[in-house]
Amino acid sequence: MVRPAAVERLTPRMRRVMARSIGYNLLQVIFVVGLAPLAAGVLSRLKEIVQSRRGPSVLQPYRDLRKLFNKDQVVSEQASWIFRATPFLVFVAPIFVATLIPVLTSYPLFFAFMGDMLGGGFVLALGGFFATLAAVDTGNPYGPMGASRTRMVGFLAEPVFMIVFFMVSFVAGSTIPYIVQQHWVTPLANFFAPSHVLLVIAFIMLIIAETGRIPVDNPTGHFELAMIDESKSLEYSGTGMALMKWGGQMKLLVLMCILLNVLVTPWGLAADQRLSQVLLAALLVSLKIGVFLLVMVVIESSLAKLRLFRVSEFLGAAFVTSVVAMIGGLLGF
Amino acid sequence: MGEISALLASLNGLAAGLFLLSSFALAATRQVQGCLRFYIAQSVFLVVSALLLAFGLHASDLLAVAALDLAIKPIVIPWLLGRMVRGEIFRRREIDQVLNIPSSLLIALGLTLLAYFLSQRLPAPAGAMARINLPVGLAALLIGTYTLAVRREAVPQLIGVFGIENGALFVGIAIAPSLPLVAEMAFPFDMLIIALVIGILTRMTQERIGTTEVGGLASLKESVDG
Numbered sequence: 001m002v003r004p005a006a007v008e009r010l011t012p013r014m015r016r017v018m019a020r021s022i023g024y025n026l027l028q029v030i031f032v033v034g035l036a037p038l039a040a041g042v043l044s045r046l047k048e049i050v051q052s053r054r055g056p057s058v059l060q061p062y063r064d065l066r067k068l069f070n071k072d073q074v075v076s077e078q079a080s081w082i083f084r085a086t087p088f089l090v091f092v093a094p095i096f097v098a099t100l101i102p103v104l105t106s107y108p109l110f111f112a113f114m115g116d117m118l119g120g121g122f123v124l125a126l127g128g129f130f131a132t133l134a135a136v137d138t139g140n141p142y143g144p145m146g147a148s149r150t151r152m153v154g155f156l157a158e159p160v161f162m163i164v165f166f167m168v169s170f171v172a173g174s175t176i177p178y179i180v181q182q183h184w185v186t187p188l189a190n191f192f193a194p195s196h197v198l199l200v201i202a203f204i205m206l207i208i209a210e211t212g213r214i215p216v217d218n219p220t221g222h223f224e225l226a227m228i229d230e231s232k233s234l235e236y237s238g239t240g241m242a243l244m245k246w247g248g249q250m251k252l253l254v255l256m257c258i259l260l261n262v263l264v265t266p267w268g269l270a271a272d273q274r275l276s277q278v279l280l281a282a283l284l285v286s287l288k289i290g291v292f293l294l295v296m297v298v299i300e301s302s303l304a305k306l307r308l309f310r311v312s313e314f315l316g317a318a319f320v321t322s323v324v325a326m327i328g329g330l331l332g333f
Numbered sequence: 334m335g336e337i338s339a340l341l342a343s344l345n346g347l348a349a350g351l352f353l354l355s356s357f358a359l360a361a362t363r364q365v366q367g368c369l370r371f372y373i374a375q376s377v378f379l380v381v382s383a384l385l386l387a388f389g390l391h392a393s394d395l396l397a398v399a400a401l402d403l404a405i406k407p408i409v410i411p412w413l414l415g416r417m418v419r420g421e422i423f424r425r426r427e428i429d430q431v432l433n434i435p436s437s438l439l440i441a442l443g444l445t446l447l448a449y450f451l452s453q454r455l456p457a458p459a460g461a462m463a464r465i466n467l468p469v470g471l472a473a474l475l476i477g478t479y480t481l482a483v484r485r486e487a488v489p490q491l492i493g494v495f496g497i498e499n500g501a502l503f504v505g506i507a508i509a510p511s512l513p514l515v516a517e518m519a520f521p522f523d524m525l526i527i528a529l530v531i532g533i534l535t536r537m538t539q540e541r542i543g544t545t546e547v548g549g550l551a552s553l554k555e556s557v558d559g
Contacts, residue, residue, distance in 0.1 A: 187336060187339065188336075188340060189336065189339040189340045189342070189343040190343070192340065192343045192344050192346075192347050193343045193346060193347070194343070194346040194347045194349060194350030194351075195350075197347050197350065197351075198350050198351075198354070312435055313361070313434045313435060313438075316361075316434065316435045316438045316439075317357075317358075317361070317438070319438070320354070320357050320438050320441070320442060321354060323442055324350055324353055324354055324357075324445070325350070327445060327446070327449065328346065328349075328350050331449050331468070
């Protein structure tokens with residue numbers, strides 16, 4: 001990578017490459033920010049179709065966001081700065097992560113070395129942390145309940161998260177996602193290695209738990225007592241609500257990108273610098289995400305929501321899966 | 334050639350990993366039906382591993398083992414159990430268990446690690462593919478034994494016995510791929526007889542006292558007297 005101090009010694013060609021690299025990085029961010037509501041819309045539409053209903057258009061999340069942005073925001077007099085700052089943090093955290101991970105290209109872009117996968121995990125967790133604080137902040141009775149439940153799911157998910165990421169780094173010999181993704185397909189035998197497949201299974205279970213999807217939490221539920229993730233944003237309105245929603249949708253998309261582009265396959269990503277390749281990759285990655293959304297719909301439609309104290313069993317299963325992957329990877333099978 | 338054998342080895346490793354995962358599920362699923370489904374999955378992974386080993390070790394005997402296992406374990410035994418045991422047992426959603434599920438999972442993990450360190454003391458079977466099967470089969474055997482100890486219901490206990498057998502066979506196909514076919518045929522038929530006998534026993538027990546909870550059988554005498 002080029003250090004800032006060396007910038008003035010760059011040849012014009014290197015400058016062009018750098019500018020393009022920054023441009024593609026921005027394009028990645030635009031991809032994530034722009035398509036996150038669409039992914040959420042497609043997911044809910046597919047679920048409605050499975051339940052033999054028509055459901056709202058896939059563009060409905062965009063309309064929701066526009067409506068919320070045009071509304072006034074009401075903030076409790078008791079709320080501190082944490083409550084006001086949280087929507088922006090929740091919105092920005094996935095964007096930060098999107099600059100670190102391979103979304104469209106298989107070669108590292110300008111900001112790729114700013115942080116590794118653990119750094120990305122911490123940035124995502126920061127958003128979650130502030131969302132929890134903000135839920136407690138206003139003194140609304142449902143907020144702290146949801147917050148403590150989220151923490152419960154979170155601390156059960158944490159060991160799985162750590163084992164998955166340390167194992168991925170150990171197997172691939174690096175914590176930079178761009179280097180990790182190449183490892184799985186060269187040679188092809190690595191792709192079928194038990195540590196790889198089991199880590200992918202554990203990570204899918206982790207995504208379900210982290211984004212509050214069905215066996216753990218019902219994202220469409222409107223009953224406060226049963227909520228885990230949703231009740232944290234109950235107090236928000238207007239712009240704050242829109243940012244919280246959008247941030248949640250981006251978090252799902254970013255986690256899907258990590259799963260699909262880093263853990264599962266680097267297939268479909270742009271391999272060279274041309275813009276046409278990157279645009280093609282945007283299409284292919286959207287297709288990949290679409291296929292994964294279908295998998296999510298199958299999972300969500302065939303399982304019932306677990307009772308709260310069964311969540312520990314679900315995440316226990318994820319933990320066991322990741323530990324078996326670790327045993328397989330470290331002790332060699 | 335090297336690449337193909339590496340691919341075979343990692344596919345066999347994958348089958349082994351999923352085999353191990355389904356034995357965890359045998360020990361920790363709440364539903365009787367789910368237990369049976371995971372047993373079927375475990376048997377299928379056993380068959381896959383046998384096929385891969387047959388291909389990798391050029392052991393044609395394993396093909397017969399695979400075919401026999403594929404016929405008996407995922408198909409005949411569930412059918413037989415369905416016939417022998419009344420449907421309401423399979424629809425039970427909560428199996429009584431001595432320990433709760435997260436601690437069961439942790440104990441099963443500990444048993445897996447134990448199996449790993451035990452298998453390092455044993456003389457290693459030849460070939461990278463076979464070396465995978467030894468610790469995994471041993472772990473499945475130990476977890477099956479644990480399932481037997483911790484469940485308090487007849488059918489899941491029976492499935493625990495099947496899990497033990499699957500684990501033993503998983504090791505067996507790797508360390509003795511050309512065992513005489515007669516000896517290998519004995520295993521699945523043994524399983525059939527066990528399924529029949531325990532199935533009939535379960536059915537009789539259920540008809541007499543209306544439950545198959547093994548944990549409650551200690552108080553059998555009093556309830557008959559009273």
